[in-house]
Amino acid sequence: MPRIAVALFALLLLTAGGCSEKTGDSSTAADSAAAPEGLVGQANAQGSFLAYSHDATVRMAGPDIAARVSAVRTACMDGRHGQCTVLGEQQGSGQWPSGQLLLRAEPKAIEPLVAMAAQGGELSQRGTQAEDLADAVRDNGLRQQRLRTQHDRLSEFLARRDIKADDLIALSNQLAQIETELQASEQEAAQQQRRIHTNLLTLRFESSQVTVASSRLGEALRDSLSVLDSSVAVLVTVILAVLPFALLAGALFWIIKALLRRRRRRVGRAGE
Template identity: 40%
Template structure:
């Protein structure tokens, strides 16, 4: 019993020590390490990983940072890499984004480059299991290859009729087209497994965004004011005819009511 209590105390002390270590590190580092550990794929698994990050950076540096990540990818600085999408939004509220497909070993380095001098506000990592798709594609390839080989052997027969030969040739062309498509799908699946998709969104810090929104509101004051005035004028123009008709109908109703009232008063006087 005493030994069990000693082990329990040791385990509790170890957990507390781990908790203190985790608390002593910054939240950003801890989140980054957790996400980095989550991408470790078991041997032989068919997992397609995707990473989505939101990085807060000085608005003036966003454009050059997007360019730096793009150049690092295109030069294969961190391994096999391809730029899939680049976007920037100018103005006071500047933002940018870039999407790349890169070898697993280059994921963390290119993320480090993107977040240098900034803060990783959020990071999400998920994987799609392609095991079933890979198995189905491989099965399709094997089936088409066997059928193609059988038709090739059948095509070599000397007693084949012309009609049968044409039918075999047509079927072989269909098989070759299907096999080419299956090979393309297999290559795409292999690329998704061997590389990882990284999407980086850049934005200014919260303070900069707030100031830029206020400045944008002031800059748009004139156009918003004139648009509102124009709307009021259009509304008045649309309501004036309706008002005229309502006034005319009301005037007629009042006149008829007064006339009827005078008749009743005259009849009562008699």
Template identity: 40%
Template sequence: MAYGFAKRLLAATLAVGLLGACSKHNAATMEESAAVPMADLSKPDAGGSAPSPAKADLGVLLAYEHRLRIRLPGERIATQAQAVQAACNGGKLGACAVLGMNQSGGDEPSATLQVRIVPEGVEPLIALAGKGDEISERSIQADDLATAVRNNTMLQDRLQKEHARLLEFQDRKDLKVADVLTLSNRIAEIEAQLQGAQQEAAQQQRRIATQLVTFNFETTRAQASRSEIGEAFRDFGGIVAAVIAFLIRAFAVLLPVLAVLLPLVWLIRRTLRKRRKA
């Protein structure tokens, strides 16, 4: 009975796999058939004029990430970073969430703020953080998640079909205890995999629907140069003390060597002088 059940379970798994393969083949066929009309748009019609080409669908799902370096006078950095954080938390520019905030003071104040915000709020938030020459560096990077989303959708479809098929087997009345336990373990594994795939899909949709923005607030170049000069003057005494300490240690190491070498050299020279006189 257990052998027959195992054969039926294997046949069910193979059937689900074949259904997944068929769905992939059908999807590929539909894409090929959809590509033919788009290619025909570039051909001229009977009147000899070519119609305007349709807007191409690249089929990409982009997750954007922005990085900005903003240089401000040191006394303005904390206020500016807090203003951007308050605007994000207040929701005035759309749905927004603060993911991280780091701030340091002293002679070289700085701040780092990372937020995730809807696309329409990105530019207003950047304008609030800095304007004109204050934005010394900006970069935009996009990660195409189309393949990952498609693979995750296919994985969820396969797991759902296999889960439904196993539930049908579980409803049978002629199963032994060992078969029921094996079937229950397999169903639990599939449910865990399905839950992980659903969480991954939610994360992908969140990255596509919103954009990540990282602000790095730093002092101006002139202020940073003055700070470096001041730091060099502050380090002057420490550098001199370190050099003197090094020389003292070197003398302490060489002193025993000199105590042995000097008498030895004196003895050799005295012996040589005696031989010359002889």
């Protein structure tokens, strides 16, 4: 009996170990399956001044590109996934349709927008870059501080009652210039904050029928047509340049030939 109990206990341990191993494997598979395959928006940590930009290329059937571009543009303009602005749009038709969208959106909107763009197609290429704006933000802040200090001092001078008319005009002009520079600096600061708190997203749509071989073949054909066009142009130029001299040479040859015939006739008559 004790041996049977020990064997049963060992069997239970092995079974429990196998179950836990299977559970661990399944959770790992679930984690890998849950890993995102698209682009994820990037938000700045405390004290960071990074401007993130994303690029994504989607390949799909050419006839579906226009509708997909329109759908993503509408979703952005409606703010369906968060704050989003359409900065640019391009579409190409013909044998190989294409499209491009340039969007600026808050970080949480990047992933659903890219996923929406890739519906019915393949996300063939993606990338993320970041530009550090810390120095630019600091320099612009110091510039604003300096301009505000100058603005306050000039305002104090203008508030004096004993100021002369000429000085009043000069100080007013200088104050207006400082206000213009300060306004430009504030606009630059707003643009910097916009770049820091939002992400720039470039979506490119390409026809899945376009392959590297066909692209190279099309490029080779275009180059051949270009070379042929240049050759014909050079040939026409040469013909037009030589034509007057050829006509003159032909006329001289005909005149000389006619004179020689006439001379031969005269010589023949004289010999008779």
